[in-house]
Amino acid sequence: MPPAIETTDLVKEYGDLRALQELSLTVEEGEFFGLLGPNGAGKTTFINTLVGLVRKTGGEARVFGHDVEDDYRQARDAIGLAPQEFNVDRFFPIREVLMHKAGYHGIPEDEAGERADEVLKRVGIYDKRNERFDWLSGGMKRRLLLARALVTEPDLLILDEPTAGVDVQLRHDLWELVTELNEEGTTVLLTTHYIEEAERLCDRVAIMNEGRKVTVATPDDLKTRGTDTISVRLEDAPSVTPSVGGYAHEATLEGDRFEVRVDDGGSTAPQLLNDLEAAGHEIADLEITRTSLEEIFVDLTRQDDRTTTRSDAPTNEESAGDEGAETPAREQEGLA
Numbered sequence: 001m002p003p004a005i006e007t008t009d010l011v012k013e014y015g016d017l018r019a020l021q022e023l024s025l026t027v028e029e030g031e032f033f034g035l036l037g038p039n040g041a042g043k044t045t046f047i048n049t050l051v052g053l054v055r056k057t058g059g060e061a062r063v064f065g066h067d068v069e070d071d072y073r074q075a076r077d078a079i080g081l082a083p084q085e086f087n088v089d090r091f092f093p094i095r096e097v098l099m100h101k102a103g104y105h106g107i108p109e110d111e112a113g114e115r116a117d118e119v120l121k122r123v124g125i126y127d128k129r130n131e132r133f134d135w136l137s138g139g140m141k142r143r144l145l146l147a148r149a150l151v152t153e154p155d156l157l158i159l160d161e162p163t164a165g166v167d168v169q170l171r172h173d174l175w176e177l178v179t180e181l182n183e184e185g186t187t188v189l190l191t192t193h194y195i196e197e198a199e200r201l202c203d204r205v206a207i208m209n210e211g212r213k214v215t216v217a218t219p220d221d222l223k224t225r226g227t228d229t230i231s232v233r234l235e236d237a238p239s240v241t242p243s244v245g246g247y248a249h250e251a252t253l254e255g256d257r258f259e260v261r262v263d264d265g266g267s268t269a270p271q272l273l274n275d276l277e278a279a280g281h282e283i284a285d286l287e288i289t290r291t292s293l294e295e296i297f298v299d300l301t302r303q304d305d306r307t308t309t310r311s312d313a314p315t316n317e318e319s320a321g322d323e324g325a326e327t328p329a330r331e332q333e334g335l336a
């Protein structure tokens with residue numbers, strides 16, 4: 001089976017802004033894959049390229065081996081997308097919205113009705129099936145977007161910030177549901193700003209910045225890239241900073257609190273204690289703090305060394321207003 005997603009040197013330019021810069025990424029079938037990056041990193045552009053809402057400028061993109069432009073229909077039929085924006089037809093009862101969506105993907109009416117009921121039950125808003133989108137609460141709207149993504153029984157589920165602005169209960173419900181779907185075999189691509197979400201759910205994450213891939217790793221691997229801090233309280237405050245071995249990246253003294261930054265706190269702590277005792281210091285207590293994934297993420301996507309790739313002039317596409325304008329004949333999610 002080909003990978004669920006495979007892009008090679010994918011480029012998207014909006015005028016002179018390069019939103020995707022030679023992005024090569026592979027998501028294997030069955031993976032739960034996270035796409036992380038600060039605002040404007042290119043995550044939505046990447047997704048929109050896969051679903052045919054944005055036309056790539058260069059490179060290649062395939063979904064289960066289907067080229068997203070040449071084999072648009074096959075690639076698109078394999079994907080269920082829950083987008084960031086609420087782009088739902090507001091005038092129809094939500095059950096009909098789901099049936100329209102299924103119909104657009106070639107599912108016969110009877111089956112579409114059954115599937116609509118099934119996914120509404122699964123996301124927990126079946127009792128709202130005859131209500132219009134506008135009448136749903138914010139959290140229910142998010143659930144509906146997920147139901148719409150699921151009604152075609154996609155092999156690849158793409159969730160663009162599914163938990164942005166939702167309450168804790170719904171966030172946990174959504175996590176549970178997408179975990180279940182992944183365990184049943186659905187490949188999941190998730191974009192998120194919440195590091196905790198990526199850490200909890202994803203097998204691997206790609207960190208993007210300014211349209212480039214900064215790194216791809218498991219959340220655990222990423223965490224090992226950070227440093228640990230060993231904080232030692234000494235019985236008597238020394239007058240000068242104790243000197244320690246080459247394992248320390250940095251050592252600071254504030255009163256009786258001596259802090260040392262090292263690669264691996266667990267294995268370095270005994271040696272540090274030995275060195276301090278050998279130098280005549282008595283230790284009162286010790287604490288090791290690991291770098292959080294969030295700190296590593298911030299470090300990897302640090303803003304202060306950014307180069308700008310954008311001119312001040314608006315591009316044609318920006319004036320056009322949205323990506324959908326690029327491919328008017330294609331599907332606008334849920335409005336098909």
Ligand SMILES: Nc1ncnc2c1ncn2[C@@H]1O[C@H](COP(=O)(O)OP(=O)(O)OP(=O)(O)O)[C@@H](O)[C@H]1O
Binds near residue numbers: 044045315317321322
């Ligand atoms: N239609 C468009 N016309 C011009 N520029 C665009 C268009 N769509 C996106 N961009 C620009 O492309 C860059 C990437 O945007 P994109 O929305 O893909 O980022 P993102 O990582 O999804 O951000 P966020 O986390 O804020 O959703 C940004 O600089 C954005 O302003």
